[in-house]
Amino acid sequence: MKPEELTRALKESSLLQKKTLICPVRMFPLHREREQPIFSTRAHVFQIDPATKRNWIPASKHAVTVSFFYDANRHAYRILSVGGTKAIINSTVSPNMTFTKTSQKFGQWADSRANTVYGLGFATEQQLHQFAERFKEVKEAVRLAREKSQDKMELSTAALSIAAPQDLSDELQSPPVMCVNGPEDKLFRSQSADITLSSEKERIKKMLSEGSICEMNLEAELFTLQDSNAKLVAALHEANANVEQWKKQLAVYQEETDRLRDQVADLEAHGGQGPSDMLKDELTQSLEELENLLKAKDEEIRILQSKKSNFHELEQEREEAIHRLQELEMRNVELERRVQSTEQTLVSALEDRERAENEVQRVAQILDIKIFDLNDLRQSLVKLINK
Numbered sequence: 001m002k003p004e005e006l007t008r009a010l011k012e013s014s015l016l017q018k019k020t021l022i023c024p025v026r027m028f029p030l031h032r033e034r035e036q037p038i039f040s041t042r043a044h045v046f047q048i049d050p051a052t053k054r055n056w057i058p059a060s061k062h063a064v065t066v067s068f069f070y071d072a073n074r075h076a077y078r079i080l081s082v083g084g085t086k087a088i089i090n091s092t093v094s095p096n097m098t099f100t101k102t103s104q105k106f107g108q109w110a111d112s113r114a115n116t117v118y119g120l121g122f123a124t125e126q127q128l129h130q131f132a133e134r135f136k137e138v139k140e141a142v143r144l145a146r147e148k149s150q151d152k153m154e155l156s157t158a159a160l161s162i163a164a165p166q167d168l169s170d171e172l173q174s175p176p177v178m179c180v181n182g183p184e185d186k187l188f189r190s191q192s193a194d195i196t197l198s199s200e201k202e203r204i205k206k207m208l209s210e211g212s213i214c215e216m217n218l219e220a221e222l223f224t225l226q227d228s229n230a231k232l233v234a235a236l237h238e239a240n241a242n243v244e245q246w247k248k249q250l251a252v253y254q255e256e257t258d259r260l261r262d263q264v265a266d267l268e269a270h271g272g273q274g275p276s277d278m279l280k281d282e283l284t285q286s287l288e289e290l291e292n293l294l295k296a297k298d299e300e301i302r303i304l305q306s307k308k309s310n311f312h313e314l315e316q317e318r319e320e321a322i323h324r325l326q327e328l329e330m331r332n333v334e335l336e337r338r339v340q341s342t343e344q345t346l347v348s349a350l351e352d353r354e355r356a357e358n359e360v361q362r363v364a365q366i367l368d369i370k371i372f373d374l375n376d377l378r379q380s381l382v383k384l385i386n387k
Helices: 003-034 125-173 183-270 273-386
Strands: 035-048 056-058 064-071 076-083 086-092 106-111 116-121
Touching (some): 035 076, 035 125, 064 125, 076 125
Antiparallel strands (some): 035 056, 035 064, 064 076, 076 086, 106 116
C-alpha cells in the first residue's frame, strides 16, 4: 500500500470513530421515543441469593417504581426498575416466563438470561393482582409476536431458497476480479479491515451498553418527575379550590363590613332623635331576646340539675339492687348446694330401698321354699300315721 493511501485510510478510520462516538447521544431520544412505558407500579424488589438459591436479598431499601416497557420496532417487552444510578431489574419478557404468587402480597419470576429470580413485595393484594394480569398479557403478546416473526422467517427462507440458483448462475457467469497490487497487498488489506471492524464493533457495543444505562437512568428520572408533577398538580388544584373558597368568604366579610360601615356613617350623618330611638329600640329588643334566651338556659340548667339529683337517686337504687341481686345469687348458690346434697341423699336412699326390696324378695323366696318343704313333710307324716 502506498503512504498516501495508508494516510487516507487512517483519516477515514478516525472520522468513523468520531461518528460512532456521536451516534449514541443522538440515538437516546429516538430509543426513548421507540420504547414506551405501558404499566407502572411501586413495590419492594428482591433477588434470590446466588449462593443458597433459597434466601431473598433486598435489592432496594424502599419501594421503587417497576414498569413494563414496549419496543415497537423489535416487538419486545421488558420489565425495568432503577434504584439510584443502578438498574435493579432489567428483565426481557419471554414466552416461557411465569409469574407466581407465593403469598397475598408477594410474587416472583425467573429470568434465565440474567440467571436470577426476581421477587416483588407489594403494599396491597390488588397491586399484586394487577401486576400478575399485566405480566400474563405481556407474555401472551410476546408469544404471538414470536410466532409471527417465525412465520415471516420461514417465508423469507423459502423465497431465498427459490432465488438461490439464479444468484449462483449469475456468480458463475460473472468474470473473476483480478488483483491489481498482488496477493500480499490483498492479504494486508483484508487483515487491516478485519481488525478495524472488530475494534469498531467492540466500541459500538460498549457505547450501546453505556447508552442503555444512561437511558434507564433518564427513564427513572422521567417517572420520578411524572410522579412529582402529578402530586404538584393535585396540590395546586387543592390550593386553587381553597383560594376560591377563601375569596368567597373574604367577599362576604367585606360586604358585611361595608354594610356596617354604611350604617355607622348614616347614623353619624343624620343624627337626631329618630335614628337613635330606632337604634335604642333595636338594642332593647336584642336585650329582651338575650334575657329570654338566658332564662331558657337557666331553666335548662335547673332541669338538668334536677335530672342530676334524680340520677344520683337512681344510681343509689341501682347499687342497692345490685347488692340485693348479689345476695340473691349467694342464696341461690346455697340453695343449689342444698338441692345437690338432697339429691345425693335421695339417690342413696333409693339405692338403700332397692337393696332392702331385693333382700325382702330373697327372704320371701326362701320362706316359700321352707313352706313347701314343710308341706311335703306334713303330707309324709300324714301318710305314715295312716299306715
